[in-house]
Amino acid sequence: MLLSDEFTKNAPLRYPRNFTAPRTFGATEPVNYFDDSVYNVQLGLYVVGYKEAQDENLRKFVPQHRVLARLATYQNRVDEQHRWNPIIEAYQLDRVDEWYLSRYEMRVDLFTYRFGYLKLAPIAQTEGQTTTDRGRIVDLPEGIISAPISLHWLWTLPPEGEFQGNRQDRQEKLEFVKEKSREMCHEWFDEDGALSNFIRETETNSSCPCKEEQAKMDLGRFMPHPRCSALFRDVSCTETLGSMNCYMSAQNVRGSTYRMNYEGHEQESAYSTHYGQTCCYDAQGFLMQSTYQPVVK
Numbered sequence: 001m002l003l004s005d006e007f008t009k010n011a012p013l014r015y016p017r018n019f020t021a022p023r024t025f026g027a028t029e030p031v032n033y034f035d036d037s038v039y040n041v042q043l044g045l046y047v048v049g050y051k052e053a054q055d056e057n058l059r060k061f062v063p064q065h066r067v068l069a070r071l072a073t074y075q076n077r078v079d080e081q082h083r084w085n086p087i088i089e090a091y092q093l094d095r096v097d098e099w100y101l102s103r104y105e106m107r108v109d110l111f112t113y114r115f116g117y118l119k120l121a122p123i124a125q126t127e128g129q130t131t132t133d134r135g136r137i138v139d140l141p142e143g144i145i146s147a148p149i150s151l152h153w154l155w156t157l158p159p160e161g162e163f164q165g166n167r168q169d170r171q172e173k174l175e176f177v178k179e180k181s182r183e184m185c186h187e188w189f190d191e192d193g194a195l196s197n198f199i200r201e202t203e204t205n206s207s208c209p210c211k212e213e214q215a216k217m218d219l220g221r222f223m224p225h226p227r228c229s230a231l232f233r234d235v236s237c238t239e240t241l242g243s244m245n246c247y248m249s250a251q252n253v254r255g256s257t258y259r260m261n262y263e264g265h266e267q268e269s270a271y272s273t274h275y276g277q278t279c280c281y282d283a284q285g286f287l288m289q290s291t292y293q294p295v296v297k
Contacts, residue, residue, distance in 0.1 A: 037078075044123045045072040045091060046140060049113030049151060067138040068113065068154065070098045073123065094167065096157050100136045106158035111180065118146040152177045208247075208279035210287050215247040215279055222247040225278065243280035243288055251276070 031038070049068045072091050101110060121143025156163040156173040162180075165172045209215045215222045228237035228246035237243050261267045280288045 039076055039078045041076050042123045043074045043076055044070045046070050046119045048119055049116040051113055067100050069096045073097055093153055100138050103160050106161045113151055115148055115150050117148050120144045208287055212281040212285040223250045240280045244283050246280040249277040
């Protein structure tokens, strides 16, 4: 895998002179950027995991960025050839220079990071050693960030992780990732999908129209959202992030649940709820998978 293939969000190539060695300058001390020693710095290719975890104090899900490992180490080139020319580095996906997770985090927490991103940044001078019994939180300096990528390929790399098969066998690693993904889906359904409130919030008699133009024409069943509609505001919606226009049902939603009775037969029970259906659409007018997430100021 070429490093530049993953950096499609920002610069497809990296320039060595984008990185400078960390140093302290006085208020009136000039910086000579023509001095090659300024760019003589070691770079680390880090993989950062992303997930959203519940915060009981904020009463919402907050984003978490955790540096999982340093995949590779590069010496920044300061020769005359790369003063103006970009550079492309190659990296093997089956190698990790250093983990920042403990033994327990490798076996359990690693799988909670479904996707993340790569970051190329100078290696922090204060980095110490990570023990197998205790992980380490690393704060990275500024660097180049890639587009979001899946982290399933990272699941088979920890030496003391759950995968204990042949790390050179690509097919065996592929089967492990497939089985682990299937296991996570089953765990998610057992935890959330089988709950009655999950059915109540997703199965209603006021299904959202697929396109915004349908919601506009269905006036009477749906109405513009008072806080997230262009009819009432001229700024972006802060309740459902990323949406351009929202509509809501003009009447309460009726829900229904299905349960097995004592005789083993499926029984349906319908009830009136206390809420309306909310439908949000993006800039292209398509229905969004959105949740209520107000911005904390």
